[in-house]
Amino acid sequence: MRFRExxxxxxxxxxxxxxxxxxxLMLRAGFIRKLSSGIYSYLPLGLAVLRKIEHIVRQxxxxxxxxxxxxxxxxxxxxxxxxxxxxxYGPELLRFRDRHGRESCLGPTHEEVITDLVRNxxxxxRSLPLNLYQIQTKFRDExxxxxxxxxxxxxxxxxxxxxxxxxxxxxxxxxxxxxxxHRIFERCGLKFRAVEADSGTIGGSFSHEFMVLAATGExxxxxxxxxxxxxxxxxxxxxxxxxxxxxxxxTMEKVSTPGKRKVAAVTEFLxxxxxxxxxxxxxxVDGRPVAVLLRGDHEVQPVKLKNFLRADEVELASDxxxxxxxxxxxxxxxxxxxxxxxxxxxxxxxxSNFAIGxxxxxxxxxxxxxxxxxxxxxxxxxxxxxxxxxxxxxxAALQLTRGIEVGHIFKLGTAYSKALxxxxxxxxxxxxxxxxxxxxxxxxxxxxxxxxxxxxxxxMIWPLPIAPVAVIILNLSPKDEEISRAAEEIYQxxxxxxxxxxxxxxDERPGSKFKxxxxxxxxxxxTIGKRFVKEGIVEIRQRQTSKTLDVxxxxxxxxxxxxxxx
RNA sequence: CGGGGCGUAGCGCAGCCUGGUUAGCGCGCCUGCCUUGGGAGCAGGAGGUCGGAAGUUCGAAUCUUCUCGCCCCGACCA
Numbered sequence: 001m002r003f004r005e006x007x008x009x010x011x012x013x014x015x016x017x018x019x020x021x022x023x024x025l026m027l028r029a030g031f032i033r034k035l036s037s038g039i040y041s042y043l044p045l046g047l048a049v050l051r052k053i054e055h056i057v058r059q060x061x062x063x064x065x066x067x068x069x070x071x072x073x074x075x076x077x078x079x080x081x082x083x084x085x086x087x088x089y090g091p092e093l094l095r096f097r098d099r100h101g102r103e104s105c106l107g108p109t110h111e112e113v114i115t116d117l118v119r120n121x122x123x124x125x126r127s128l129p130l131n132l133y134q135i136q137t138k139f140r141d142e143x144x145x146x147x148x149x150x151x152x153x154x155x156x157x158x159x160x161x162x163x164x165x166x167x168x169x170x171x172x173x174x175x176x177x178x179x180x181x182h183r184i185f186e187r188c189g190l191k192f193r194a195v196e197a198d199s200g201t202i203g204g205s206f207s208h209e210f211m212v213l214a215a216t217g218e219x220x221x222x223x224x225x226x227x228x229x230x231x232x233x234x235x236x237x238x239x240x241x242x243x244x245x246x247x248x249x250x251t252m253e254k255v256s257t258p259g260k261r262k263v264a265a266v267t268e269f270l271x272x273x274x275x276x277x278x279x280x281x282x283x284x285v286d287g288r289p290v291a292v293l294l295r296g297d298h299e300v301q302p303v304k305l306k307n308f309l310r311a312d313e314v315e316l317a318s319d320x321x322x323x324x325x326x327x328x329x330x331x332x333x334x335x336x337x338x339x340x341x342x343x344x345x346x347x348x349x350x351x352s353n354f355a356i357g358x359x360x361x362x363x364x365x366x367x368x369x370x371x372x373x374x375x376x377x378x379x380x381x382x383x384x385x386x387x388x389x390x391x392x393x394x395x396a397a398l399q400l401t402r403g404i405e406v407g408h409i410f411k412l413g414t415a416y417s418k419a420l421x422x423x424x425x426x427x428x429x430x431x432x433x434x435x436x437x438x439x440x441x442x443x444x445x446x447x448x449x450x451x452x453x454x455x456x457x458x459x460m461i462w463p464l465p466i467a468p469v470a471v472i473i474l475n476l477s478p479k480d481e482e483i484s485r486a487a488e489e490i491y492q493x494x495x496x497x498x499x500x501x502x503x504x505x506x507d508e509r510p511g512s513k514f515k516x517x518x519x520x521x522x523x524x525x526x527t528i529g530k531r532f533v534k535e536g537i538v539e540i541r542q543r544q545t546s547k548t549l550d551v552x553x554x555x556x557x558x559x560x561x562x563x564x565x566x
Numbered sequence: 567c568g569g570g571g572c573g574u575a576g577c578g579c580a581g582c583c584u585g586g587u588u589a590g591c592g593c594g595c596c597u598g599c600c601u602u603g604g605g606a607g608c609a610g611g612a613g614g615u616c617g618g619a620a621g622u623u624c625g626a627a628u629c630u631u632c633u634c635g636c637c638c639c640g641a642c643c644a
Contacts, residue, residue: 012593012605013578017637037636092643109644143567143642151643159644209644408644440644476603511604518604529603539603 003504022451023148038145038153048468064180066131077103106139114161119422133160149448156444162437170435189463196231206411211403212449226396234303238389247352250367261331263296277355280333282317289325293344299384332357335374345382404449412436460521469500472522476529
């Protein structure tokens with residue numbers, strides 16, 4: 001590749017439209033250009049990165065026994081009607097009519113299409129297991145696209161779907177994909193974690209998210225620095241609290257706490273710490289109020305509550321809803337005598353002689369105890385994990401860190417195969433729905449995440465395996481025949497070895513070339529300038545470490561090849 | 567959908583409040599000279615429906631209304 005001939009429109013200044021670093025840098029480096037909100041064109045270097053990622057993905061998917069297909073992007077709405085998702089998916093599904101008036105939509109995902117394909121063509125357990133994948137542009141009409149490729153409306157995704165004869169086989173398929181995903185992100189040269197995730201409304205039994213670690217990530221994850229434990233906030237748990245042993249119960253007393261409603265106000269007034277207060281929060285669970293007991297210094301994780309109660313919707317009740325449900329203003333609500341369904345976070349169970357609302361305006365109880373003053377029937381881990389908590393596996397202090405979701409794998413079970421009547425005949429000749437799994441990787445998002453994780457003030461810093469090119473050769477004097485010949489020689493030698501190399505043969509001043517090389521983030525830079533004429537020396541510089549090596553011209557090729565070896 | 571902001575040359579911006587010749591600046595781009603190891607210098611030049619429409623006015627980038635687009639925060643989200 002010759003810089004002079006390529007479309008690499010680098011910008012000196014940050015475009016006003018970009019906020020996050022990957023977006024800014026991709027625009028500045030001429031990797032992408034926006035066509036419309038959330039919709040981007042990939043220029044040659046941007047495309048080169050995508051191809052690198054895709055190549056790794058293909059190799060690992062193939063190695064895991066998956067087969068590549070390419071499914072339609074335009075899909076008949078009928079199929080979505082059949083699966084029940086036409087309504088459920090909502091406005092994110094872009095719909096339109098073709099010239100015959102047939103309802104169609106742009107595929108945001110392909111469970112329906114793949115299930116249709118398989119139900120029409122696979123009929124026997126002998127054909128299983130089957131895993132099909134594709135790499136394709138998806139369209140989701142996001143409410144608010146943002147951050148460039150991080151949350152586009154149109155984006156490139158690898159999606160795979162597995163079909164198995166039973167749950168055990170499906171688990172094996174899932175594990176294969178989990179392994180393949182580890183290999184993929186490992187090979188991309190990214191720092192990542194696989195975290196246990198909430199499987200959401202899809203209702204699968206199991207799910208992992210693959211998160212690229214980056215300070216600018218949108219998601220918070222909980223990781224253990226000592227062992228392999230990692231989970232997202234919605235799923236993360238911690239060491240259970242110690243059991244309550246032989247508590248010395250004191251007498252419960254009602255105390256006046258006029259105007260003290262917030263935890264901070266009540267505890268200050270009573271002269272106790274927040275961990276000695278149990279707050280009673282009212283949640284609207286599918287429209288009905290439920291009381292949730294929680295230690296004063298803890299927060300409810302709504303997804304945990306939702307899953308525990310097997311609800312569809314969980315929302316903190318408004319003050320009015322609280323009053324309507326209990327007849328007491330929020331702030332004084334308590335578990336004694338309350339007539340709502342009551343659930344408690346498990347941390348509450350290890351407390352004794354704590355303060356609670358008295359279910360009477362301007363009053364609290366102190367020295368309350370569960371089992372004596374009120375009963376708790378249902379207990380679960382319902383709270384948000386913090387850095388003060390300990391790893392549920394090994395007990396080490398947990399850490400919170402930020403990440404970008406680049407992959408998600410699900411065990412789907414038979415939700416889609418049942419809805420679409422996708423069945424095969426098992427060994428006993430009985431019709432059985434396929435047990436499915438689905439596995440996604442946001443290919444274009446991986447590119448953005450790689451930049452979020454690897455950049456500095458000068459530009460991108462690509463990990464070698466997914467760099468658009470491995471080496472950039474700076475010919476500092478394209479008009480100088482001797483220098484140009486020396487640059488060409490190495491350029492050709494690298495090309496013969498199959499190395500992706502870009503030669504900057506532009507008639508620009510050296511400063512521009514150095515700046516652009518840094519901006520593009522190409523792992524290795526070879527500079528050939530007047531030092532070559534004077535001393536026969538060329539310079540090799542590593543983008544990531546800034547380490548530079550002065551080498552004689554005839555050693556440069558071998559040296560570069562050496563650095564390119566893993 | 568709610569809140570906020572922005573649309574002026576390829577990019578970044580000023581001008582608008584307080585209407586008045588030919589709409590500016592920096593970068594980029596073209597030509598020439600000069601220069602060549604971290605975005606040089608000089609000279610000359612091209613490039614604008616001031617997002618669009620309607621209105622007010624003798625006169626609109628500037629005021630009014632409508633409209634389109636983009637960005638940020640929120641709700642939402644594999």
